Amino acid sequence: MTCLPCAAFAAALLMVIAATADFALLAATQRPSWEETWATIKAEGKAEGSVAFRTGASETREYRQALPEFEKAVGLKIQLISGSPTDLATKVVAEQRAGKPSADLWFSGASSVLNVFVPAGAAKDLKPLLVHPEVTNTKAWYGGELPWASDWTLGFGASADRGIITYNPNLVDPNEFDSYWDILKAKWKGKIVMRDPRLDGVESPRTFLYVKLGRKFFIRLLDEMKPVIAPDARTAAEWVALGRYALCIIGCNRAGEQAEAQGLPVKAVFPKILKEGFPVDMGGSGLTALSGSPHPAAAKYFINWFLSREGQIFYQKATGNFSLRTDIPKNTVKPSESIYPELAQHHWYGWKYEGPRAESQAWLREIMKARGF
Known part of the structure; x- marks a missing residue:
């Protein structure tokens, strides 16, 4: 026996499906292409x-x-x-x-x-x-x-900032460095110049050192090594080339590249990959x-x-x-x-650390002001 209500429902369902298909086809033909x-x-x-x-x-x-x-x-x-x-x-x-x-x-x-x-x-x-x-x-x-x-x-x-340490090759043997902590060896006391780490323009190396080595690194750097802050990167690179300072850290690499290209005794890219890796920012x-x-x-x-x-x-x-x-x-x-994509295992991606970026700047402003910088 035929179920009349069932047949009517089936017919109605087929009509809905057909109408939906027609609508989808129409929408597809009317939708503009990406081009x-x-x-x-x-x-x-x-x-x-x-x-x-x-x-x-x-x-x-x-x-x-x-x-x-x-x-x-x-x-x-x-x-x-x-x-x-x-x-x-x-x-x-x-x-x-x-x-x-x-x-x-x-x-x-x-x-x-x-x-x-x-x-x-x-x-x-x-x-x-x-x-x-x-x-x-x-x-x-x-x-x-x-x-x-x-x-x-x-x-x-x-x-990649392979130039956190810019140096005079007549005064520095890179093989003496295995970690950024080696910057704090007693032999470098009074021989370090740096860009002001509070500046916006050096946030990548500053944040890298802050995250990787912590506040203790900066406290020891300021208190024990007695670094001099250069007025700008070019001056810092010139001082390194003249042998006035052996090392420039934080933000000297671009000026160091220019000095190196002029034949001056400056190396802007550290030849070794140190234990902590290097920032990519x-x-x-x-x-x-x-x-x-x-x-x-x-x-x-x-x-x-x-x-x-x-x-x-x-x-x-x-x-x-x-x-x-x-x-x-x-x-x-x-x-x-x-x-250096082939060295990806050593990368530290700076753009993923916006919190420490601002935190490190605020903290350094406070402790450096207290120390007369």
Whole structure:
């Protein structure tokens, strides 16, 4: 016997399934492809015509030199203003509070973002702006994950700091060092110059030593070794070259490279890998979206272009820095900027230690002030 209600239900169910399938097919045919979506983002960005970013990164000179090629590649006019990260960040916040924001993006590390922008509400969530599949594909990034330095800052480049110890080879035998604790040997008392570890620009080596060796290292360094703080990195490197000091620690490696290239007796990269390894950090290679962006469409387009394969190949070529994308060649990376992927077991990733970064700075300000620095 046929069940009429059952037959009616089955027929109705088939109609629903058919209608659902038709709707899904229609939605699929109407949904724009990724290429169409990207074309729209690109067109809207180019219609605004320009993007403005502020940077306190050390690569500013390289960015400026490559600016015409940069603008040609992305199809936007780029307004670049550089300076002290703290001063620039303060100005960005002041402009926003006055209702006259002039910057779209921040190119630098996460310190100013966390210390200045976030408390003032001056940084916005970057995640919704990342839409290009080449950008969101975690397999394309070093370590298999997007390199977030904080909830607001995405890192795109990094370098290994093999130069925490810069030295005069006529005065120092690297074979005497197995650990960073060896800096505290009595023979180096009065023979150490360093950058001020309280500065924003030396957060990577400072935080590395703080996490790896602890507060005791800095207390002994200041109290026993009597280091001298140089006014800047170039002066520190010159003093090492002249033999006035045997070692420069914390933030001397770039100036040391320049001195070494001039034939002066300075070695900027320590030839041995010490027991604690070495820091790999993004330095100024971080990207943050700013609140009140005057060119929101151009900023969204630029962010995704810059973080794509094309943009990061351009970044590496322009700066010589190491992009954290794994799907691009590294033939334009300067040796001093490599993160030495083959030595990954020795890496210490600085961008994962934002808490100790701020903590170490605040603590050093306190104890160094008490000691008359």
